[in-house]
Amino acid sequence: MTLKERYLKAVAAQLSRDARDDIIAELDDAIMTRMEAREAELGRPLTEADEEAVLRETGHPLNVAAQYGSGPLHVVGPELYPWWLFGVKVGLLALIVINAVSALIQMLVGNVEIGQGIGQALGAIISGGLTIVGMATIAAFIIERQAVKPAFLREWRVKDLALFELANFDVTRLSRETRTAERTTWRMSPTAKALAGAAGWAVITLAWAGVIHVGIDIEALSRTAPEAGGVDYNGLLIQTWRLLYWPGVIYGVTRVLFEGSKAFQPVGVRAGALTEVAFAVARTVGYVWLWIASPLSPHIRPEGLDDFIARARSIPWETPDALADLMMVMVAAAVVISIWEGLGHLIRVFTGQSRKGC
Amino acid sequence: MSVDPELFESMRLELRRGSLVLAVLARLREERYGYTLRQALAVDGLEMEESTLYPLLRRLESQGLLASEWREEDKRKKRFYRLSPMGAAMLMALAAEWRGINASLDKIL
Numbered sequence: 001m002t003l004k005e006r007y008l009k010a011v012a013a014q015l016s017r018d019a020r021d022d023i024i025a026e027l028d029d030a031i032m033t034r035m036e037a038r039e040a041e042l043g044r045p046l047t048e049a050d051e052e053a054v055l056r057e058t059g060h061p062l063n064v065a066a067q068y069g070s071g072p073l074h075v076v077g078p079e080l081y082p083w084w085l086f087g088v089k090v091g092l093l094a095l096i097v098i099n100a101v102s103a104l105i106q107m108l109v110g111n112v113e114i115g116q117g118i119g120q121a122l123g124a125i126i127s128g129g130l131t132i133v134g135m136a137t138i139a140a141f142i143i144e145r146q147a148v149k150p151a152f153l154r155e156w157r158v159k160d161l162a163l164f165e166l167a168n169f170d171v172t173r174l175s176r177e178t179r180t181a182e183r184t185t186w187r188m189s190p191t192a193k194a195l196a197g198a199a200g201w202a203v204i205t206l207a208w209a210g211v212i213h214v215g216i217d218i219e220a221l222s223r224t225a226p227e228a229g230g231v232d233y234n235g236l237l238i239q240t241w242r243l244l245y246w247p248g249v250i251y252g253v254t255r256v257l258f259e260g261s262k263a264f265q266p267v268g269v270r271a272g273a274l275t276e277v278a279f280a281v282a283r284t285v286g287y288v289w290l291w292i293a294s295p296l297s298p299h300i301r302p303e304g305l306d307d308f309i310a311r312a313r314s315i316p317w318e319t320p321d322a323l324a325d326l327m328m329v330m331v332a333a334a335v336v337i338s339i340w341e342g343l344g345h346l347i348r349v350f351t352g353q354s355r356k357g358c
Numbered sequence: 359m360s361v362d363p364e365l366f367e368s369m370r371l372e373l374r375r376g377s378l379v380l381a382v383l384a385r386l387r388e389e390r391y392g393y394t395l396r397q398a399l400a401v402d403g404l405e406m407e408e409s410t411l412y413p414l415l416r417r418l419e420s421q422g423l424l425a426s427e428w429r430e431e432d433k434r435k436k437r438f439y440r441l442s443p444m445g446a447a448m449l450m451a452l453a454a455e456w457r458g459i460n461a462s463l464d465k466i467l
Contacts, residue, residue, distance in 0.1 A: 023416070025428075026392065026437050030408050033393040059409035067413035 003048060004031055007055045014065030023068055031058060076140040079153065084140045087199055091132040092125075094203040095212065099124050128212035132203070150264040152191055194262035201259060205252025208245075231299060233323055239295040244286070251282060273348035280342030287335045291328075299324040300331060308332070378406065380456055382414060383449040386424060389440040391431075415439055423448050 001009075008031075012024050034054050039046055046054070058064065066073055076084045103121035107114055143150060206212045258275055261267070267275075291301055302308035311325045381404050385395055392412055399406055406414075418424045423445035428435050441449065 019416075023412075025435065026412060027408075029434060029436050030392050030412065032434065034408075059407065064409045067409050068416065 003051045003055060004028070004035075007031070007058075007061060010061035011065050014062060015068060019068065027058075027064070031055065034058070072144050074144070075137060077144050079149075080140050080144060083153070084136055087139075087195075088133055088136050090196065090199045091136065091203055092129055094200050095128045095132060096125055098203065098207060099128070124212070128203075128206075131206065131212050135202075151266070152195075152263050156191065191263055191266070194259045197259035198256055198263060201252055201255040205249065205256060208248050208252055231324070236295045236299070240290070243294065247286065251279075251286075255279065269352050270349050273345040276345040277342050277349060280338050280345060284335060284338040284342065287331050287338060291331050291335070296324075296327060300328040302328060374404070377456075378404065378410075378414065379418070380449070380452045382411075382418065383423065383441060383445055383452065386439055386441045386445070387449070389438050391436040391438045395439070418445070 008024050008028055011027060012020050015023055031054065034057070035046055035051065038050060038054055042050070099121040103117040106120075107117040203212070258279075262272065291297055302311060308328070312329050381399055381402065382395070385398050385402075390398065392408070392415065395415075396406055396408065396411055399411075415424065415426075419426055419439070423442060424439050425442045425445075426437050426439045428437050430436075
């Protein structure tokens with residue numbers, strides 16, 4: 001095989017089948033013409049080194065083939081790059097916060113030593129960070145190849161810009177004067193909230209699904225639950241978590257899609273509120289299930305209001321049922337909050353008015 | 359004050375990039391194949407790499423501005439390009455635009 005043939009074969013391998021023969025034929029002719037011109041210049045036949053020089057001047061096969069492609073020659077283009085960078089920063093920030101909190105919890109409950117906790121958190125941040133960067137890059141790759149770019153690239157408002165200060169890690173932001181000055185003016189607009197929500201929910205969902213590790217091993221954490229009063233909380237927590245795994249993933253993915261869709265295409269107040277009502281109903285159903293039908297429910301469901309109050313009053317850790325009482329109060333609070341939020345969204349469905357400040 | 363050579367080169371290329379399509383369309387009022395087109399442009403002072411020229415020719419053809427056909431010349435098959443009717447109209451429009459830009463810049467400079 002001659003050098004030219006090897007070169008053309010390398011170019012051909014990068015080209016699509018339908019245009020390959022045509023392009024290679026033209027390139028072959030162009031290279032031959034160049035070589036003949038070089039021969040005429042030198043006044044002698046070309047050596048292998050001369051041929052290689054001509055082929056180098058033509059360009060690397062990857063670059064030459066890429067020039068014939070129809071799509072963009074980049075993964076993340078200049079227009080989308082700032083958004084990609086921002087999304088990665090916010091995702092990494094959320095990941096760091098989640099891992100820091102989980103490491104703290106693990107260290108506080110005595111599950112891990114301090115050094116081990118820090119090490120695990122760092123490991124989780126690195127692997128999770130690579131996943132976030134990879135997924136953001138894949139999303140950008142897909143967006144770059146759409147005929148119509150998303151709305152948030154073309155239609156944006158000055159109100160949306162406050163969120164982008166999140167990516168500023170300047171130390172001066174920590175100063176008291178800066179915080180005071182900014183607190184009165186910082187507001188999140190709907191698009192900014194949607195982007196932040198999508199990024200945050202994506203990290204939470206990936207962590208729940210175990211795609212990225214945030215340092216919390218549910219099964220290990222549940223082993224810290226005391227076996228008290230003859231109740232194996234370890235087993236109950238694991239069972240409950242396993243039963244909630246797929247509903248949690250579905251909820252998280254649905255939230256990511258909903259928040260993401262709001263950033264791409266603004267949603268009307270009523271439509272958005274109706275969807276939020278559905279989410280609130282889903283959360284309430286989940287919490288109620290925890291209370292009345294989960295493996296934990298025999299221990300966290302009170303006999304009545306009097307029993308609820310009595311148990312809530314006696315939550316010191318010394319009592320055998322302390323964990324059950326604490327979970328009872330937490331689930332009750334979660335139900336109340338979900339119902340309250342759902343009612344708020346329901347009012348917005350009827351009135352058509354958005355929240356103050358949006 | 360001296361000009362930074364790297365910065366000048368990058369700005370010079372950016373300045374030239376916008377004129378290449380017009381130059382190629384203008385030169386293809388007369389039928390040519392890739393190599394002779396490249397030579398003609400080089401004589402005009404517009405050097406173009408083959409890796410830029412040939413994909414550009416394919417793109418202009420896919421946009422309907424050029425027509426091409428394979429013919430045998432000197433015992434080798436070569437692809438000859440020429441302006442299509444749409445390409446001729448586009449050349450006139452772009453040339454008028456170019457003259458307008460030129461006139462504006464002349465006033466500024």
